[in-house]
Amino acid sequence: MKTIFEKIKRSAPLPQLPQVMLQLIRACGREKTDIDEVTQIICRDAALTAKLLAIIASPHVNLAKQVTTIKSAVVYLGLDTVRNIAISSSAMQFFKFSKLTDNFNINRFWYHSYKCAVLAQRIARQEKQINPDQYFLAGLLHDIGTLVLMATFPEEYKEIKARVNQGQNEFEAQTDILNIDGPKVSSWLFNQWNLNPMACDAVQFLNQPLTRIAEELVHVKILFMANLMAEPENTDVTQDALVLTDIPAAVLNEIAVQAENEVQQMAKSLNLVLGEPEQGYNLLAKDLKDVSLFFGTLDNLLRARDVATLLGTVQRGLEIIFHIPRIFFFLQDREKDLLTGTCAKEDRYYNIITSIALAMNNNASLVIKSVNTGISTASMNQQNLAASDTQILRFLETPALYAIPIVGHKGCSGAMVIGVDSDLAQTLDKNKTLLDLFSRQTGICLENLNFHETYAGDLSDKKMEAYATLTDKVVHEINNPVAIIRNYLEILQLKLPEKHPAQEEITVVKEEMSRVSSLLEGLTSFSKPRVGGSQQTINLNEMCSRVLAVLKKSILMPRQIRVQTELDDTMPKATLDSNGLKQVIINLVKNAAEALEKGSEIRFKTRLVPGSAKVLIDEKKRLPGLVEITIQDNGPGIPSHIKERLFEPYNSSKTGTCNSGLGLSIVHSIVREMQGRITCDSSQGKGTCFTILIPLVPDTGPRLPNDEIMS
Known part of the structure; x- marks a missing residue:
């Protein structure tokens, strides 16, 4: 038994439901996602929940108090850690675990686990239990032991599945082949994760006969009932479940119907077809590819040392992922309250686009609207476009334009304007999270470049100011003794006879003092540069x-x-x-x-x-x-x-x-x-x-x- 548990500790990652992983990756990538939303997503998948609990229970975390809910685990780990777990787990799953064993349907597994969780929570409420959320967690993870056995002993599990197909009980087959069953492994894992001892106790009774369960405490009965009632599309309460509770049959039937409706609604929100597990893997593969490509682009973004290189990197990244035909950038000039256009130098419209400027108060422009609102907008099916939008659309050479705001920490820095048709517009709409990542990282990198440029200028100005202050002091302190020395030299020359030998030496000294005065005048001109100021x-x-x-x-x-x-x-x-x-x-x-x-x-x-002269198209003015x-x-x-x-x-x-x-x-x-x-x-x-x-x-x-x- 000890050897089995040691092997389980080193087992392969458990398969998560791909649809849930996609939702989690996208949610954690959004800037305004809160803890509650992430918690709700994690609650939908047993393997993902197990992953978080295992991390929380690991020795290096060493929490002083027990984690009893998924939300408390998410709060402790933080959204960045949860997102990293989701991405890494998805990659491991796609490349190593897309097919666990023959005939294993992860969608069916999810259905049973999630329905058991919902039923356990609702029955616990009806039974007036103190913390129904603990029953949700126990129900969600009740079959995690079976999943772990599949992952740890894939070859042995083929024999177990063969016996189940011949009519043997799955728990009995597990014991015959592995000398341990799923409920015992689940209970051991619950204990490893420091879950409530009542949950550890309840889960290991799932392999017991009904007569034994009837004699146990209510927490054991609740989980057993939920497991019985969680069979696919089963809303009829069995007589076995009624034996274990005083809840009236009508109420229990209503709980079963509500649970089924909740599970079906959740499956619909996940685009989950219970008989088509491959669909989720295909979606996961695509998202992983996009995420990988984005992070490759991000590395290049961080290396960019000027705006042109930065925008070129963004353009190449978008072209690779979305096959975008053409993209223009409009960056904000805050001093002039304008957006100024730019694009790749190789583009045949480069000179024209770099000559375009858009006034920020021109709310008729879709490009300006996207910047002012921070929301992507498209010209598809829109009538009476602003003159600037019409001109830009003409140069994009596509049926419509799609404006994506470039948003950093300090607000909007401009917009990416993409040429689209209806199909590409729909693709971009479906990938708003990835576009938001591009937008946000581009905005942050632009802010960093601008900061470094401004900082360098400010530093130079501060140095010049310090030098000027020092110069003023030096000039003031030196001018007085220089003036006194020159006066004394004049007096000395007057006192001496005109042909005295010292007259020539005094003249040399006076010339040198004049040079000192010239140097002081030069210092003064540096301290206060002679800029006329008049335009x-x-x-x-x-x-x-x-x-x-x-x-x-x-x-x-x-x-x-x-x-x-x-x-x-x-x-x-x-x-x-x-x-x-x-x-x-x-x-x-x-x-x-x-x-x-x-x-x-x-x-x-x-x-x-x-290209430095700008045209305000809508205002019909040239700058x-x-x-x-x-x-x-x-x-x-x-x-x-x-x-x-x-x-x-x-x-x-x-x-x-x-x-x-x-x-x-x-x-x-x-x-x-x-x-x-x-x-x-x-x-x-x-x-x-x-x-x-x-x-x-x-x-x-x-x-x-x-x-x-x-x-």
């Missing part, structure tokens, strides 16, 4: 040409450095801080010239960034985009140790005592003030390229005519 509407190319003309005469021509210009003729007039931009260009060109040898070259280029200025040289490049801290103050690759290392810090501050970005691409020996992106202030001009909206 002017200018011809950007003309302004750049004028600045370069001045720089050619003063800096570039004396050093014999050529300038090649490539100015975008399509550049519209821009409204921006022209004084600040002039200072940026002067600093960058001057820096490049100082690093170059004679005969070197600087390439200066402007362009309107393709200007971004202007890009690149300043590239063919010089020695920037050393890697300098490049890592390029825009930090006091960081310079130049030599000489006059350099403060503040030029690029000032440039960075000005560009940030203009809500722009500056980046540097440089390799030693291959030159340096600075790229500046500056947003053009939105035009509030007239609305566009209909025929120019997407031109």
